[in-house]
Amino acid sequence: MPLELKINGTSHTLDVSPDMPLLWVLRDVLGLTGTKYGCGIGQCAACTVHIDGRAQRSCLITASDAEGASITTIEGLAEEERHPVQTAWVETDVAQCGYCQAGQIMAAAALLQRNPHPTDADIDRAMSNNLCRCGTYSRIREAIHKAAAMGSTAHAG
Numbered sequence: 001m002p003l004e005l006k007i008n009g010t011s012h013t014l015d016v017s018p019d020m021p022l023l024w025v026l027r028d029v030l031g032l033t034g035t036k037y038g039c040g041i042g043q044c045a046a047c048t049v050h051i052d053g054r055a056q057r058s059c060l061i062t063a064s065d066a067e068g069a070s071i072t073t074i075e076g077l078a079e080e081e082r083h084p085v086q087t088a089w090v091e092t093d094v095a096q097c098g099y100c101q102a103g104q105i106m107a108a109a110a111l112l113q114r115n116p117h118p119t120d121a122d123i124d125r126a127m128s129n130n131l132c133r134c135g136t137y138s139r140i141r142e143a144i145h146k147a148a149a150m151g152s153t154a155h156a157g
Contacts, residue, residue: 008076018064023047034074045130048103055110074102085109088147096134
């Protein structure tokens, strides 16, 4: 039985196994490869997407569990060219290898949607489960503060 998933504002009728991880639906079925596979067990957060506005690990959510929800990937985060978090990331030169950045950006955008002016402690708490093997955590924190100053909540997905 086909599943109906709403991804980045577009409804998709998909003939996939109901227990297929959302990550594989996004990457392998729909070609939305911005969401990265890191560990497959929800520990690294490279696969973070927004489900009904909340940051969630797409490797832990099945396609059937996502049915009826509004899913936003890194590709759908900004209505225009870049989301303020993405702009702040570039201006702060956060990325080194870049592999974790989509998940980091999605988590940061969700944080700023909930808390438009986070403290360092708020940021550290919200981002603590997003692993960066390059260790750019101080630049990530700086970029989140910069995005907050830009008023990022108006664009969060």
